[in-house]
Each structure stands twice: as structure tokens, then as C-alpha cells.
Amino acid sequence: MRGGGVRATRTVRPPLAVAVLGGMGIAFFLLPLGALLARTPWRRLPGLLATEVVADALRLSLAASLSATALGLLLGVPLAWLLARGDFPGRGLVRGVVTLPLVLPPVVGGALLLFALGRRGVVGGALEQATGIVLPFSLAGVVVAVTFVSLPFLVLTVEGALRGLDARYEAAAATLGAGRWTVFRRVTLPMVAPSLVSGTVLTWARAFGEFGATLTFAGNLPGHTRTLPLAVFVALESDRDTALAISLLMVGVSLAVLLLLRDRWWRAP
Amino acid sequence: MAALPDGTRAARPPGSPGARVRWVRVGWALVLAVAGWGCAQEGGGALRVSAAASLTDALAELADAFQAAHPGTAVALNLAGSATLATQVIEGAPVDVFLAADTATMGRVAAVDRLAGSPVVFARNRVALAVPAGNPAGVRGLADLARPELLVGLCAAAVPCGAAARAALAGAGVRPSVDTEEPHVRALLTRLELGELDAGIVYATDVLASAEVEAVPLEPGQGAETAYPAAVVRDAPDPEAARAFVAFLLSPPARAILARYGFSPP
Numbered sequence: 001m002r003g004g005g006v007r008a009t010r011t012v013r014p015p016l017a018v019a020v021l022g023g024m025g026i027a028f029f030l031l032p033l034g035a036l037l038a039r040t041p042w043r044r045l046p047g048l049l050a051t052e053v054v055a056d057a058l059r060l061s062l063a064a065s066l067s068a069t070a071l072g073l074l075l076g077v078p079l080a081w082l083l084a085r086g087d088f089p090g091r092g093l094v095r096g097v098v099t100l101p102l103v104l105p106p107v108v109g110g111a112l113l114l115f116a117l118g119r120r121g122v123v124g125g126a127l128e129q130a131t132g133i134v135l136p137f138s139l140a141g142v143v144v145a146v147t148f149v150s151l152p153f154l155v156l157t158v159e160g161a162l163r164g165l166d167a168r169y170e171a172a173a174a175t176l177g178a179g180r181w182t183v184f185r186r187v188t189l190p191m192v193a194p195s196l197v198s199g200t201v202l203t204w205a206r207a208f209g210e211f212g213a214t215l216t217f218a219g220n221l222p223g224h225t226r227t228l229p230l231a232v233f234v235a236l237e238s239d240r241d242t243a244l245a246i247s248l249l250m251v252g253v254s255l256a257v258l259l260l261l262r263d264r265w266w267r268a269p
Numbered sequence: 270m271a272a273l274p275d276g277t278r279a280a281r282p283p284g285s286p287g288a289r290v291r292w293v294r295v296g297w298a299l300v301l302a303v304a305g306w307g308c309a310q311e312g313g314g315a316l317r318v319s320a321a322a323s324l325t326d327a328l329a330e331l332a333d334a335f336q337a338a339h340p341g342t343a344v345a346l347n348l349a350g351s352a353t354l355a356t357q358v359i360e361g362a363p364v365d366v367f368l369a370a371d372t373a374t375m376g377r378v379a380a381v382d383r384l385a386g387s388p389v390v391f392a393r394n395r396v397a398l399a400v401p402a403g404n405p406a407g408v409r410g411l412a413d414l415a416r417p418e419l420l421v422g423l424c425a426a427a428v429p430c431g432a433a434a435r436a437a438l439a440g441a442g443v444r445p446s447v448d449t450e451e452p453h454v455r456a457l458l459t460r461l462e463l464g465e466l467d468a469g470i471v472y473a474t475d476v477l478a479s480a481e482v483e484a485v486p487l488e489p490g491q492g493a494e495t496a497y498p499a500a501v502v503r504d505a506p507d508p509e510a511a512r513a514f515v516a517f518l519l520s521p522p523a524r525a526i527l528a529r530y531g532f533s534p535p
Contacts (some may be wrong), residue, residue, distance in 0.1 A: 120467055134420065219451075221319040221450055226451070234452075237356050237428075237452075238426075
């Protein structure tokens, strides 16, 4: 999308120290992947993946991560707009709070959700009284946990794009009689579309791989809350080959997502 | 974890480059110093004991008693679900002593020849039906775990407390309506303490250790027992101290401590 531009055609030989240290860095990332490929029981792979346990976990992972992505778009894009354009007191603090799940250990995020939305939580107790809905130990709880952890990726990506926009286009549309909603929908959103797409994919990928917050907030039950990462965690202790097979599946899906985003990362300027 | 969005980087006003380089050097030195200090503190020379989560409270006191009797030997505890610990030992983690919450899990380690010598049972425990203090859901017995409207937790089947819980349920002819499977008994206990679950099956010792849960008495003939084996791990970094620790677990002072936390003698 942002291709073109100036590209260096001349290759430069790296200094020796850079080559050695950089090479060690590459090995650091390739080694675990190599180990996974070496230990994967390839012949039994189809049988290991075609089980009810894996199918259930895959279904739950897809349902939770796609719901979280939809919810993220619904809340995250307006939130990004407010952060980029809004003028309200404490905006910096809000941005910090929104960024927090990005750096917080997910298990802490899950614990915070439990204290807020659990049955004895500040809001969760009232929610159960009023509606009978209990979020922990349900798929809805998984979606909440996964959204909490993945939403910042969308917000920060879109906010960055909004900040980089030339506001004159929107101003021009407004002078031509477009209302604020029309400007947002017809001018602003199309202009940040590339970032919106990459932010969405990144958010989905993070949601798909979420583990700590899910386990802490939503519990762990096959067919109900055990997503693929939780299935790996469980299988590691009882059935190593299944754990390897699911790991391979997740590496494959994640790599595919990164390939989708190659414009952004794989062909960096 | 990834480059964040583009366009967020603001141009920095040019400061004095010399000062900046100096700060970078100070930063490096600090990072390396702290990292080095952290590595030096890391369990160096301590006896490494991997123990089932249900031993958490008793083992803290047992370790203190052992250290008092063997000055100069520090004990480092690695507490988790027995299944997690077994996997670590099988994968070659540098562990001196392994304390599992059932003989089946210890058997998994023995089967791949990762033990030095045969395991000895040093304590026993039995399952308990636990509810949050005050029993808000009005649970009266194991049969209530089949009620779908209750939030019920068990340990995962791969860990000893999960195996024992399932044995107790099968013995009572109850098919539980489970809402979560936890990786070790203390994780399950925490959920009960928080009131997130209405009932769960933990060990009698866990109920004794927690002021925030209570036990619902089981009917005569219900329940299940588990035995705790101890073993010195093959290639233990400190085999001599490891053998001394296992011997200590069978001694009268250790038994007295275990009894105080609700464990039965082997």
C-alpha cells in the first residue's frame, strides 16, 4: 500500500561485529522454530489435529478472537479518534490506561477483570443480580479477556494514522457541506484504511494467541473456555505430541497473518 | 512485541550529542550491573525442591526446619501442579528432590528413568468438598456437583487432585457439571476463596489452610485418598543434600509438622 518511494539498491557489507551479533539474534529466533519442526511427529500430525479436543479449541479460539476483533473495531476506532482529535482533560492519562494492557502481564489483566467483573466484583456482582449473567467461566468471559488484551493494538495503530492525516481534507469536506458523521465515514476512515486493516489483523492475531488473561478470568474447560493456547498448556502436561501439533498450527496461522501484513513489515523501506 | 504504529514518532529537538552518549553508557552499565546481581542471587547452591502445590504451607515450615538442622544448606522451593513439575523434571530441569501428590505422576518420571533410587511415600491426604465460607449456594453433598446451575471447579484430570476428585465422584456415582478445570489445587482454592465458584473438590489440608472456604462433610464411604511420594532426581545438582532432605521428610519432627497441616502419616 505504501510501496514505491526511494529504495536503496546498493547493498552495504555490515561491520563484522554487527554481522556476528545480528546473526546470533537471527539464530535466537530461528532455533525454537527449528526445534518445533524437528520434534513435531509429522506422520501422526493429521491424527493429532483431527481430534475433538483440537476442533473444540479451534472453534472457541476463532469465535472468541473474531468477536473480540469486531468488538474492538466498534469501540477501538471511536476511541482512537477521541485520543487523536478529541480535546478533553486527562487525554494523556487515558492513552496511558489504554496502552497498559500492552505492557501489563496478561495474568494481571485477567485478575483485574476478575476483581471488576467477577461474581463478587465491583460491577460483576450487580450484573449477576440484574441479569443473571456471569462472565467468568463462559465464552463471553473469554471474549472480554481477549478484547482487553488485544484492543490496544487497534487503538494505537489507528490513532497513529489519524495523527498523521492532513486535516485539510476533512476541513474541505466540511466546507462543502458534509456533516461531521459523513466526514468521519467518507473522508477520515478511507484515508486511514491501510492502518485500519493492519491494526485489525494485528488485533485479531493477538486475540487468537491470548492465554494469561483468558485462563485467569474465564477459567479452563474443554468445549467452553479452553481456546487453542490453553489446550497447548494442558496438553504439555499430559500429551506432548498433541501440544506440539497445536503449537505448529498456531505458528502456521500466525505466520500466515504476518505474510498478509508483509507490506508493512516484510518489505520495510 | 512489535513495532507500534507508524507516524507516532515525533522529531526530537537536537540536544548535546556528547551528553546523550554519556547517558547511554550509564544506562548500559546500570542494566548490566542489575542483571549480574540478579543472576548471582539465582538459587546458587540451594537445594532445589519441586513440590506439589498442595504442600505449599507445610513445606515452607519443613524447609525452615531442614535448614535449621543443616546449616549452610538453603532450600529453594518450586511449587506447582505435580503434572507441570513432572514435565519439567522429564525435560531435564535441574531439580534435586521431587515431591508429587500421587504415585501415578511420580511413576511418569520413573518410567523415563529420571529418578535416582525408588520413591518413598512420606504423607497422605484426602479430598474434601469445599465451598466459599458461609456456603452461599447451599451445597449439601457431592451429588450437588451435578446441578448445572452451580459453578463447579475441579483440578484438571492430569494433576493428582483432579484424579482423586474424579475417583471420589465416580465412587459416589455423581456426574459433575464442571465449569472450569484448574492446573493445580491452589488455583482452584483461590477461585473458591474469591467466591467465583460455588463448590470444588480440593484436599482436606487446603480447607484447613484457608479461612475463606469451608468443607461440606462427605457421606460415610465417600471420598478418595492420595499418597505423596518423594524421590531424588537423577543427575541432581546436590544428591547428598537431596537424600538428606528425603530422609528428613520421614523423620519424627517432619511428621509432626505434616500432621499439624492436616496430612496423615504414610
